[in-house]
Every structure is written in structure tokens, then in C-alpha cells.
Amino acid sequence: MDLVSGDAATSSANSPAVTLDEVARVSGVSRAAASRALNGRDGVRDDVRLRVRHVAESLGYRPNRAAKNLASGRTSVIGLVMPSDELRVDPYGASLVQAVANAAERHDEGLMLLLAQNEPSRAVADTIRDGLIDGVVVSAIAIGARWVEELLDAQVPTVLIGAHPGRPDVHQVEVESHDSIMHVVHHLASQGCERIAHIHGPLHRDDARQRLDGFRAAHLQLGRDLDESLVVEGDYTRRTGQQVTARLLEQRPDAIVAANDETAIGVMQAVERAGLSIPDDVAVTGFDGTAAVEVIEPTLTTLMQPFDEICELAVSSLVSILAGNAVPLRQVVHPTLAIAASSSRTGGTSP
Amino acid sequence: MDLVSGDAATSSANSPAVTLDEVARVSGVSRAAASRALNGRDGVRDDVRLRVRHVAESLGYRPNRAAKNLASGRTSVIGLVMPSDELRVDPYGASLVQAVANAAERHDEGLMLLLAQNEPSRAVADTIRDGLIDGVVVSAIAIGARWVEELLDAQVPTVLIGAHPGRPDVHQVEVESHDSIMHVVHHLASQGCERIAHIHGPLHRDDARQRLDGFRAAHLQLGRDLDESLVVEGDYTRRTGQQVTARLLEQRPDAIVAANDETAIGVMQAVERAGLSIPDDVAVTGFDGTAAVEVIEPTLTTLMQPFDEICELAVSSLVSILAGNAVPLRQVVHPTLAIAASSSRTGGTSP
DNA sequence: TGGTTACATGGAAGCGCTTCCGAACGCAAG
DNA sequence: CTTGCGTTCGGAAGCGCTTCCATGTAACCA
Numbered sequence: 088m089d090l091v092s093g094d095a096a097t098s099s100a101n102s103p104a105v106t107l108d109e110v111a112r113v114s115g116v117s118r119a120a121a122s123r124a125l126n127g128r129d130g131v132r133d134d135v136r137l138r139v140r141h142v143a144e145s146l147g148y149r150p151n152r153a154a155k156n157l158a159s160g161r162t163s164v165i166g167l168v169m170p171s172d173e174l175r176v177d178p179y180g181a182s183l184v185q186a187v188a189n190a191a192e193r194h195d196e197g198l199m200l201l202l203a204q205n206e207p208s209r210a211v212a213d214t215i216r217d218g219l220i221d222g223v224v225v226s227a228i229a230i231g232a233r234w235v236e237e238l239l240d241a242q243v244p245t246v247l248i249g250a251h252p253g254r255p256d257v258h259q260v261e262v263e264s265h266d267s268i269m270h271v272v273h274h275l276a277s278q279g280c281e282r283i284a285h286i287h288g289p290l291h292r293d294d295a296r297q298r299l300d301g302f303r304a305a306h307l308q309l310g311r312d313l314d315e316s317l318v319v320e321g322d323y324t325r326r327t328g329q330q331v332t333a334r335l336l337e338q339r340p341d342a343i344v345a346a347n348d349e350t351a352i353g354v355m356q357a358v359e360r361a362g363l364s365i366p367d368d369v370a371v372t373g374f375d376g377t378a379a380v381e382v383i384e385p386t387l388t389t390l391m392q393p394f395d396e397i398c399e400l401a402v403s404s405l406v407s408i409l410a411g412n413a414v415p416l417r418q419v420v421h422p423t424l425a426i427a428a429s430s431s432r433t434g435g436t437s438p
Numbered sequence: 439m440d441l442v443s444g445d446a447a448t449s450s451a452n453s454p455a456v457t458l459d460e461v462a463r464v465s466g467v468s469r470a471a472a473s474r475a476l477n478g479r480d481g482v483r484d485d486v487r488l489r490v491r492h493v494a495e496s497l498g499y500r501p502n503r504a505a506k507n508l509a510s511g512r513t514s515v516i517g518l519v520m521p522s523d524e525l526r527v528d529p530y531g532a533s534l535v536q537a538v539a540n541a542a543e544r545h546d547e548g549l550m551l552l553l554a555q556n557e558p559s560r561a562v563a564d565t566i567r568d569g570l571i572d573g574v575v576v577s578a579i580a581i582g583a584r585w586v587e588e589l590l591d592a593q594v595p596t597v598l599i600g601a602h603p604g605r606p607d608v609h610q611v612e613v614e615s616h617d618s619i620m621h622v623v624h625h626l627a628s629q630g631c632e633r634i635a636h637i638h639g640p641l642h643r644d645d646a647r648q649r650l651d652g653f654r655a656a657h658l659q660l661g662r663d664l665d666e667s668l669v670v671e672g673d674y675t676r677r678t679g680q681q682v683t684a685r686l687l688e689q690r691p692d693a694i695v696a697a698n699d700e701t702a703i704g705v706m707q708a709v710e711r712a713g714l715s716i717p718d719d720v721a722v723t724g725f726d727g728t729a730a731v732e733v734i735e736p737t738l739t740t741l742m743q744p745f746d747e748i749c750e751l752a753v754s755s756l757v758s759i760l761a762g763n764a765v766p767l768r769q770v771v772h773p774t775l776a777i778a779a780s781s782s783r784t785g786g787t788s789p
Numbered sequence: 790t791g792g793t794t795a796c797a798t799g800g801a802a803g804c805g806c807t808t809c810c811g812a813a814c815g816c817a818a819g
Numbered sequence: 820c821t822t823g824c825g826t827t828c829g830g831a832a833g834c835g836c837t838t839c840c841a842t843g844t845a846a847c848c849a
Contacts, residue, residue, distance in 0.1 A: 104567065106835060117799040122837060130797060152568040153513070154835030156504035157804050164550070164570070174536045175729045181532045185525045188553040192561075197570055198551045199515070202539040210543075216455065217503045218805095219515070219548055356735065378526045384707065457805060468829040473807060481827060505805030508834050569835095 105148040114142045125150070162221050164197035165405055168211055168238070169226035171202040177323070177349055178377035180228065183248065186398035187224055193399070194406050203234065212241045222405050224248060224398075227261075230292060246405045248397060250293040258408065260401045260418045264297035264374075265304065267390050267422050268344065271372050272305035274388075274424065275342045278432045280370055284317035284340035286331055286350050295323075298346050298374065314338070321350045328353025336361050341369055342430070348373035351387055355429065370430040376422070385428035392422050456499040465493045476501070513572050515548035516756055519562055519589070520577035522553040528674070528700055529728035530743075531579065534599065537749035538575055544750070545757050554585065563592045572760050575599060575752050578612075581643060597756045599748060601644040609759065611752045611769045615645050615725075618741050618773050619652030619695065620659065622723050625739075625775065626693045627660055629783045631721055635668035635691035637682055637701050646674075649697050649725065665689070672701045679704025687712050692720060693781070699724035702738055706780065721781040727773070736779035743773050 111121035116135060124131045124139035131139075142148075156162045167187050173180035184200070191198040199220050201211050214220055227249015229235045239245060239257050247254075250261035275283050285302045288295030299318070306313040316338050321327045328350035332343065336357070343358075345351035351373030358369050365371055365385055376391030397420050404414045462472035467486060475482045475490035482490075493499075507513045518538050524531035535551070542549040550571050552562050565571055578600015580586045590596060590608050598605075601612035626634050636653045639646030650669070657664040667689050672678045679701035683694065687709070694709075696702035702724030709720050716722055716736055727742030748771050755765045 107837095108835080118836080119799055119801090119838075120797080123798095126837085128838090132797065135797085149564060149568050151508070151835050152570050153504050153507035154569075154804090155837080157502070157508050157806085157834085158836040158838080160804080160837095162504065167551075171536060171540065174532050175529070178526070178529075178532075181525050181529075184535070184551070185522060185553060188551050189522065189555075192553070192555075197565070200518075200535070200539050200549045200551050202536060202543070204540075204543075213500060214548070217500050218505075219503050360735075384711075455805095458807095459805080469806080470808075470829060470831090471827080474828090477807085479808090483827065486827085502805050505834090506807080508804085508836085509806040509808080511807095511834080 104151075105146045107148070107150065110139065110143045110146060110148050113146065114139045156218065160218075161409070162197075162219060163195065164199055164220045165191060165402065166199045166201045166211065166214065166220045166223040167226070168201045168203055168223050168229065170229050170232070171204050173226065173228045174202065177228075178379045179347070179349070179375050180226070182375075182377050182392075182394050183226055183398065186394040187248075187402060189395065190398040190402035194402055196402065196406065203229065211238055212243060215243050221409050222246075224401050224405060227251070227292075227294065244405060244408050246401045246408070248401050250297070252293050255416065258404055258414060258416055258418075260397055260404065260420065262294070262392055262397065263419050263421045264294050265301035267424070268298045268301035268374075269305040269308065270424055271344055271388075271390065272302060273309070274426065275344070275370055275372070275430060276305075276309055278342075278366070278370060278430060280342035282314065282317060282338070282340045283342040283344060284319070284335055284338065285344045286319055286321040286328060286335070286346055286354065288321060288323045288346040288350075290320070295346055302344060321346060323347050323349060325349045325353040325356075329357045332357035333361070336363070336369075342366075343369060343371050345371065345373050348375040348377050348379055348387065348389055351389065351429075352379060352383055355383065355385075355387070366428065366430050366432050370432065372430050374422070376425065388427045388430035389425055390422040391425050393420055396420055455502070456497045458499070458501065461490065461494045461497060461499050464497065465490045507569060511569070512760070513548075513570060514546065515550055515571045516542060516753065517550045517552045517562065517565065517571045517574040518577070519552045519554055519574050519580065521580050521583070522555050524577065524579045525553065528579075529730045530698070530700070530726050531577070533726075533728050533743075533745050534577055534749065537745040538599075538753060540746065541749040541753035545753055547753065547757065554580065562589055563594060566592075566594050573597075573756050575749075575756060578602070578643075578645065595756060595759050597752045597759070599752050601648070603644050606767065609755055609765060609767055611748055611755065611771065613645070613743055613748065614770050614772045615648035616652035616655065618775070619649045619725075620656040621775055622695055622739075622741065623653060623656035624660070625777065626695070626721055626723065626781060627656075629693075629717070629721060629781060631693035633665065633668060633689070633691045634693040634695060635670070635686055635689065636695045637670055637672040637679060637686070637697055637705065639672060639674045639697040639701075641671070646697055653695060672697060674698050674701060676700045676704040676707075680708045683708035684712070687714070687720075693717075694720060694722050696722065696724050699726040699728050699730055699738065699740055702740065702780075703730060703734055706734065706736075706738070717779065717781050717783050721783065723781050725773070727776065739778045739781035740776055741773040742776050744771055747771055 107118055107121055111118040120131055121139050124136040188198050222244030225247050230249055230251045239254055247257055247259040251259055287299040290296050317340055319331050319335055321331050332354045343354050345354050351371055354371050358365055363369050373387050373389035376389050400418055407414045458469055458472055462469040471482055472490050475487040539549050573595030576598050581600055581602045590605055598608055598610040602610055638650040641647050668691055670682050670686055672682050683705045694705050696705050702722055705722050709716055714720050724738050724740035727740050751769055758765045
């Protein structure tokens with residue numbers, strides 16, 4: 088087996104790397120002025136700024152991040168914190184990572200992945216203290232875990248993706264759930280569904296509670312009595328969705344509103360296994376709009392989370408906070424109801 | 439609840455951060471000596487080193503990464519490069535990210551996510567030149583794309599996850615595919631399967647070709663003539679697996695070896711839709727062992743990639759390369775055949 | 790015209806760390 | 820008692836950047 092000696096220690100350097108000094112010299116100004124010109128600080132005449140910028144570009148100048156960081160105390164790197172498993176287990180996590188990565192890139196911020204295992208708050212806090220990152224975006228999936236609370240207490244600039252009413256002091260970007268689920272129930276009703284069931288998420292999570300409340304509210308609005316045996320608990324996983332549905336079917340629901348897509352997929356599997364047809368025997372809806380729903384059959388009616396919008400908002404808020412600007416603590420984003428085959432009965436009223 | 443548990447070690451924003459100077463002063467040595475002591479460089483007596491280390495710990499000293507980086511030219515952060523979509527679309531990508539993140543943490547390296555969109559080689563190269571990261575792990579998924587080739591040419595310390603025979607000059611960690619697929623075919627034969635089909639991946643990828651070759655080799659070994667109409671092309675996606683299978687079933691295969699799990703899941707859907715039973719009418723096997731297979735029914739026989747091992751190897755190799763050590767260019771890791779319901783016929787010989 | 794304000798500019802002081810290099814020391818050999 | 824060598828140590832020079840501050844210049848009003 089052939090070896091290669093790692094002479095790579097000099098990694099970055101094939102060319103000698105242009106420094107700010109050079110840019111300044113070529114531009115005929117001081118390093119201080121050049122710095123100001125390039126960073127949009129004022130104290131530089133416009134023509135000088137333009138000249139410096141032009142020189143920088145033509146020289147292919149790229150500021151050394153480490154130096155910048157050391158001098159300014161800012162890294163232009165943000166962290167994304169989420170439970171280690173989530174990424175692998177739920178497509179929601181993957182969608183989130185991707186969207187946050189894109190948003191970060193758009194804002195010219197690096198993205199460091201901080202997968203939280205057992206006692207991550209310490210690791211994250213350390214990472215920040217070490218000067219590696221400026222702040223973090225924390226996935227809602229983690230909300231409720233003790234380490235998240237610790238992290239929030241740790242004085243680290245943070246934006247939460249997901250609602251966390253227990254911590255109104257922390258910036259959060261949340262997805263409207265209550266009215267959205269109401270909307271879904273109304274849609275199902277319009278399809279002629281009469282016994283609409285709901286598999287909710289773990290109720291210590293606010294999103295789960297919102298969805299359940301919305302489900303109830305819709306029944307109230309429709310003037311229907313809700314059969315409580317049609318409301319059961321899931322845990323956002325496919326497997327549980329499947330198991331719970333097996334039992335739930337005994338209650339003869341003609342529609343099942345799942346709290347998320349993974350659950351919905353489990354529901355569909357269980358329904359089909361029971362020999363019932365979707366949507367005619369049982370309509371099914373989800374929540375999230377992850378890639379998983381694109382490949383399921385029949386296509387799943389779901390509330391599409393605007394991942395890009397959410398993450399863009401989270402990242403831009405964080406950037407704003409880091410810049411010292413005021414940012415609303417709570418920002419709400421609305422999902423889109425994507426009606427597909429799993430809830431479209433031939434006899435139903437189209438919305 | 440209480441994060442600020444006493445020691446100055448914990449609070450991040452409040453206390454002024456312990457510097458090397460302080461550690462040195464308290465230890466009664468120069469900053470130079472302290473640096474050497476803490477970094478394991480020699481030129482320090484053992485007792486001094488011990489003392490300094492002890493002081494550093496008791497003070498809760500954490501070196502400022504930016505300063506370290508600026509002075510040393512090393513960042514202790516590595517990048518993970520993969521196509522932007524892959525993370526969202528294929529659980530393989532998610533598994534990989536998670537495993538790499540864990541491996542990086544184990545090696546005390548930060549992990550920066552570099553999701554490649556259109557023209558990322560430039561972005562990645564820039565990121566490195568800016569001094570943000572030392573090297574990259576590149577997902578095989580991207581192999582073949584032009585930007586990868588550019589990246590590989592860019593003198594960036596790189597380890598590829600996946601085989602890339604076209605670039606024997608680049609470090610790569612690959613999963614053995616050829617013999618593994620042979621193994622699968624033999625297993626299917628032992629279950630009484632006689633018309634074994636294969637849906638391979640895009641043949642510009644080496645893993646796809648390896649698997650196809652292994653498939654053929656197994657038939658040779660079994661002394662069987664392979665009906666070429668049983669070999670069809672997929673693209674590693676679920677949807678295509680489904681579409682291709684619909685047609686493939688006309689050839690009356692009694693087993694389908696899919697090139698990866700996503701394809702296999704598509705296959706299973708198509709087979710069930712055709713009213714055939716798995717495994718008795720058609721046995722199905724996959725390749726990867728992502729989380730997706732855990733929730734599919736019937737459980738899928740698959741070759742489990744040792745994600746942790748692969749990524750550990752990739753990261754430790756990269757770290758080694760960065761340290762200037764020699765590392766084998768090609769390292770091969772073996773998957774495990776996990777036999778499950780999708781290929782276990784009641785009449786078959788158990789392995 | 791003088792006196793003020795307003796702004797543009799460059800010198801220089803760091804940011805916290807690594808590392809080169811010469812000083813100091815100890816010790817064996819000559 | 821010297822010489823020479825190996826080792827341990829501290830001084831100091833940066834790494835490339837930001838930013839404070841003193842200086843210089845032009846523009847303004849009275």
C-alpha cells in the first residue's frame with residue numbers, strides 16, 4: 088500500500104497570500120484607511136474607498152479570518168446546535184441543517200455544526216468562549232432538555248428555531264401551528280370527514296400543544312363534539328405513528344391528523360396494512376413538508392414548513408443581534424397547506 | 439438550573455477570560471514556557487509542565503482559538519463538503535454528517551459544514567485560504583462533479599469518503615462493495631432465488647460499478663448465466679427505484695438487489711403495489727443501513743455501512759495528514775450483511 | 790480674517806498566542 | 820579548571836487585522 092507524506096502543513100499557501108498591508112501600499116493609503124475602506128466603516132473618502140476596493144479585488148485580497156477575529160473579537164461563524172440523533176432519524180433535522188447552512192452562507196457566516204450528545208452545553212459554551220463562534224441557532228427539537236436551558240442561561244447570543252414559551256427572554260422563530268391545524272381540520276371536514284382523529288406530539292413541547300389546541304378549536308368552530316378517544320399521543324416518530332394508529336383504527340376514524348410527517352407516514356403504513364384505503368376510508372395529513380413526503384404514495388397532504396424562510400429569519404436575527412441591533416423576541420412564520428392525494432376525496436368540495 | 443456553579447471557569451461573558459499570560463504568571467514561568475508546557479512541545483521540565491497544566495486547569499484556562507490560529511496558522515477546524523441536496527434527500531447524507539461530526543469532536547476538531555451548491559470549489563478553497571479550516575472531508579456523493587476535481591486540484595488537504603479511482607493521488611476511505619454484493623447474491627441464492635435482478639447506480643460512480651461487477655461475479659461463481667434484462671440502471675433514489683422496478687417486474691425476477699437502501703425502499707413499494715409479497719415472491723436487499731431501513735416493513739436485508747468507523751478513519755486520517763504524517767492513500771472498510779425479513783424465505787437455508 | 794467644527798488620515802497600540810533565538814545552567818569530558 | 824554540549828528557560832518578534840487617537844486639512848460661520 089503506497090503512502091504519501093503529508094507535506095500539507097502549509098495547507099493554504101500555494102501563493103503567498105495577499106495581506107491588507109499590500110492592498111494599502113498599492114492603494115497608496117495606510118493600513119488603517121484600507122481597513123476602514125474595506126469594512127464599510129466611515130472615515131474614508133468615497134473615491135479612496137472605491138480605489139481601495141478595486142485594488143483589493145484586483146489583487147485577490149482575502150482578509151485572514153483569524154487575524155480579523157483576533158483583532159475584532161468576532162468570528163463570523165455561527166453554530167447550529169441540535170441533538171445528535173435528530174439529524175439521522177428525522178428528515179426534519181436534515182432539512183433544517185440544509186436551510187440553516189444556506190442561510191448562513193447567504194449572510195457570509197460560516198456554519199459550525201455542534202451536535203449535542205450528553206452534556207453539550209458545556210461544549211458549546213466552551214466553543215464560544217474559545218472564540219470559535221459568535222452565537223448559536225438552536226433547534227427546537229432540543230427544547231425542554233436540561234442542557235438547552237443551561238445553554239440559554241449561558242449568556243450566549245442565541246436564536247431558537249421553535250417556540251419555547253417558558254423562555255420568553257430568548258429569541259425564537261416559530262412556525263404557526265394552532266391556526267394551521269385548524270385549517271387542516273376544516274379542509275378535512277370539507278372532504279366529508281366526520282370522525283377526525285389526531286395523533287399529537289409529546290405535550291411538553293409547545294408545538295405539540297399548539298397543534299392539539301388548534302385541533303380542538305377547529306371542532307369547536309365546526310360545532311362538533313370531539314370524541315376524546317380520537318385524540319392519542321405519539322412522539323413524532325414513524326414507528327410510534329404506526330403503532331398508535333393500529334389501535335386508533337378501532338375507533339373508526341375517517342381521517343387522521345398527524346402532528347408531523349414522520350408520524351403521518353407511520354399512519355399511512357398502518358392504515359394500508361389494515362386493508363383500508365387512503366383517502367377514501369381514512370384521510371391522512373402531516374406537518375413539516377420534509378423530503379420524505381415527496382416520495383410517499385399516495386402523496387401526503389401536509390403543512391409545509393417554510394424552512395428557508397425560517398432559517399433565513401433565524402440566521403439574520405442572530406446576525407442582527409450580534410451587530411447589536413434590537414430584534415423582536417418572537418417571530419412567527421406561517422406554513423403552507425399543501426393538499427395532496429392523501430386527503431382528497433373524490434366527493435369532497437375542493438377548497 | 440444553576441449553570442454558574444461557583445468557579446470562574448463557567449461564566450463566559452462576565453469574567454474577562456483567562457489568558458496564557460495569567461497562567462504563566464501564576465505558574466511562575468514565562469508565557470513561552472507555559473505555551474510549550476500546555477502544547478506538549480518539549481523544552482520544559484516535566485515538573486514545570488505538570489505545574490503549568492495544573493494551574494491552567496484550576497484557572498479554567500481556555501486558549502483563544504483565534505489567537506492560536508493566527509500565531510500558528512492552524513485552526514483545528516475541518517470542513518465537511520457535500521452537495522447541498524444530498525443531506526435532505528438521502529438519509530445516507532445525514533448519517534454521514536452525524537458520524538463525521540462525532541468523529542471530529544472525538545479528535546477535538548471543530549466541524550464546519552460546507553454545503554456545496556453550484557460552484558463551491560471556490561467557496562471552499564476560499565474558506566481554507568481565509569484561514570478558517572485546515573482541511574476537508576469530501577463526501578463521495580459528490581465524486582465526479584467538476585467542482586470536486588477542482589477542489590482536489592486546489593492543494594487542500596483532503597480525504598474522500600468513497601472510492602475515486604480516477605484520483606489515486608487523493609486520500610480516500612472506501613467501503614468494500616464488490617465482494618459484499620457477491621455475498622448478498624450468494625445469500626439470495628441460498629434462499630432459493632433463481633432470477634436475481636440488480637438495480638445499479640449511475641455507472642460513473644465507482645461504487646456503483648463495483649456493486650455491479652460484484653453482482654456479475656457472483657453469478658459467474660454460482661455457474662449461472664445472468665439474464666441481462668435483469669440488470670437495470672437506477673440513480674440511488676427512491677423514486678427511480680420504484681419506477682424502474684415497475685418495469686423490471688415484467689421480467690419475473692424473484693429477487694432484486696438494489697444498489698442502496700433508498701432504491702430498495704422504492705423497490706419494495708413497487709413490489710407491494712404490484713400485489714407481490716416480499717420476500718416470497720420477490721426478495722429485496724439494499725445497501726447502506728441508514729435509519730430509514732429501521733422503520734420499513736418488512737425489515738430490509740442490507741449491507742450496513744460502518745458509518746462511525748468510516749468517518750473516524752476519514753477524520754483521523756485528515757488530522758494525521760495535517761500533522762504531517764504519512765497516511766495510506768486508500769483505506770477500505772467492510773460493511774456488514776444484516777439479514778432481515780425482506781430476503782428470508784421460510785424455505786431458505788439459513789446462513 | 791480668525792475661530793470653530795467636521796472629517797479624513799496614518800501612526801501606533803494592541804488582540805492572545807507561537808516560536809525563534811540567545812542566555813543561563815548543569816554536567817561530563819578533556 | 821576549562822571546554823563543550825545538551826537542556827531549560829525567557830525575551831521579543833511577529834501572525835494580520837482593528838481601532839483609538841493625535842494630527843492635518845478643508846469647509847463653514849460670524
